[in-house]
Amino acid sequence: MGNLLLGCSAAGERLVTAARDGDVIEAQKLVEMNPGLARYATFAGFSSPLHAAAAGGHAEIVMMLLEKGANVNLKNICGHTPLMEACCSGRWEVVQILLLFRCNVSKVELLSGRTALHFASAGGHARCIRLLAADLCPGFSLSTVTDSLALTRFINKAANGGITALHLAALNGHSDCVHLLLDLHANISATTLSYASSPMAIGAGSSPLHYAACGGNLKCCQVLLARGASRTAMNCNGWLPVDVARICGSHWLIPLLTPHSSQLVPVFPPSNYLPLPLMSILQIARINGLRSSTSSCDESDLCAVCLERTCTVAAEGCGHELCARCALCLCSTSSIDSEMSAPPGSVPCPLCRKGIVSFVSLPTNEMEAGQSMSLCSKCSGHVDGQCQNPFATACGSELCRKNLFEIVPPVVCGGVSQGHVAMNDI
Structure with a gap:
């Protein structure tokens, strides 16, 4: 037994190393030899293979581990989830995959109480913030995106000491993240707790503008002021934002932050990174997946962007068709010029440059999904052993038969057409 455990631990360490280094072949070989390795939590390095792959941005290994049963919300010795690791280093491709496997974006780190949003904001990773926000958005218009109660609570979740994601983005000078967070209804008046110490001696009770003044980024201060931040807000040390700028040596901010400043503040349109x-x-990707076959399609069915996969989604408005993978990457990376006549937060279509606000799934052949097993497409995606097709009567699976439906219209299922079936015939 001891030798068995020792060998398993050694294989686990090799898998962690392969995941960290992005060695796809080695990782696949180890998991094929022992599929249970993908689900291991920790080894001597106090981190799982999934954490190592997520931190390194190795999306293919992350996908493989999750498909083999790795826990998408697993915490390591530091209390970090794989999503936190990916957001720390701005690995938006990995964030995409973790979201597709329904990771919990609201998990908090044990020591600091920070979420993945805090880590993405501190690092200036606007693409990751956009993906995290999209997981909680209830609709496809600017008003519904910003009126979501769940999204507002998530954006304004305070870590230990009352520090929000907006504080961290402002402190580190990430103006794009500040801009995006404010458009997602971040609380511009949020203050750190009066009984908690504050980083860099800014002082408790400080607002995001105090933190921006400490960080010394002019555009961050301008964005905050343009959205209503107060120059006269005083923290628990009795300091105004301009006082913090003086103390931290950010003298170029003094003319802007002086309480009665006459300096003009630019007007900022909605952020280019809104997750519309x-x-x-x-x-769509969660339901249908990202992989699509090219074996039975002609060139007219291929995605015009990658020229590899079949088109599975269409952009509402212009109607141009793409594969789900290209559409997801397009929405995660692109930003539209604010001067273009398109809804805020839309992304430009790669084929006609019109603004895309949402995608719809293309109709699929009802026989394709279950053809190889003589199953209807609903049965091939059954949940909890129950057939999901109320009109399936000719499916070769027992799933349809278990539902004992009464007379229904004739259907084609699994390549076989049958007529009316009564409950007594089953």
Whole structure:
């Protein structure tokens, strides 16, 4: 038994190393030899293979481990989830995959109480923030995106000491993240707790503008002021934002932050990173997956972007068709010029440049999904052993038969057509 455990541990360490280094072949070989390795939590390095792959941005290994049963919400010795590791280093491709496997974006780190949003904001990773927000968006218009109660609570979740994602983005000078968070209804007046110490001696009770003044980024201060931040807000040390700028040596901010400043503040349009079409494509990808076959399609069915996979989604509005993978990457990376006449948060279609606000799934051949097993497409995606097709009468699976439906219209299922079937005939 001891030798068995020792050998398993050694294989686990090799898998962690392969995941960290992005060695796909080695990782696949180890998991094929022992599929249970994908589900291991920790080894001597105090991190799982999934954490190592997520931190390194190795999306293919992350996908493989999750498909083999790795826990998408597993915490390591530091209390980090794989999503936190990916957001720390800005690995948006990995964030995509973790969201497709329905990771919990609201998990908090044990020591600091920070979520993945805090880590993405501190690092200036606007693409990751956009993906995290899209997981909680209830609709596809700017008003519904910003009026979601769940999204607002998530954006304003305070870590230990009352520090929000907006504080961290402002402190580190990430103006794009500040802009995006404010458009997602981040609380511009949020203050750190009066009984908690504050980083860099800014002082408890500090607002995001105090933190921006400490960080010394002019655009961050301008964005905050343009959205209503107060120059006269005083923290528990009795300091105004301009006082923090003086103490931290950010003298170029003094003319802007002086309480009665006459300096003009630019007007900022909605952020280019709003997640308008992302929720639609995330939901489609969760249901239908990202992989699509090219074996039985002609060139007219191929995605015009990758020229490899079949088109599975269409952009509402212009109607151009793409594969789900290209559509998801497009929504995660692109931003539209604010001067273009398109809804805020839309992304430009790669074929006609019109703004895309959402995607719809293309109709599929009802026989394709279950053809190889003589199953209807609903049965091939059954949940909890129950057939999901109320009109399936000719399916070769017992799943349809277990539902004992009464007379229904004739259907084609698994390549076989049958007529009316009564309950007594089953």
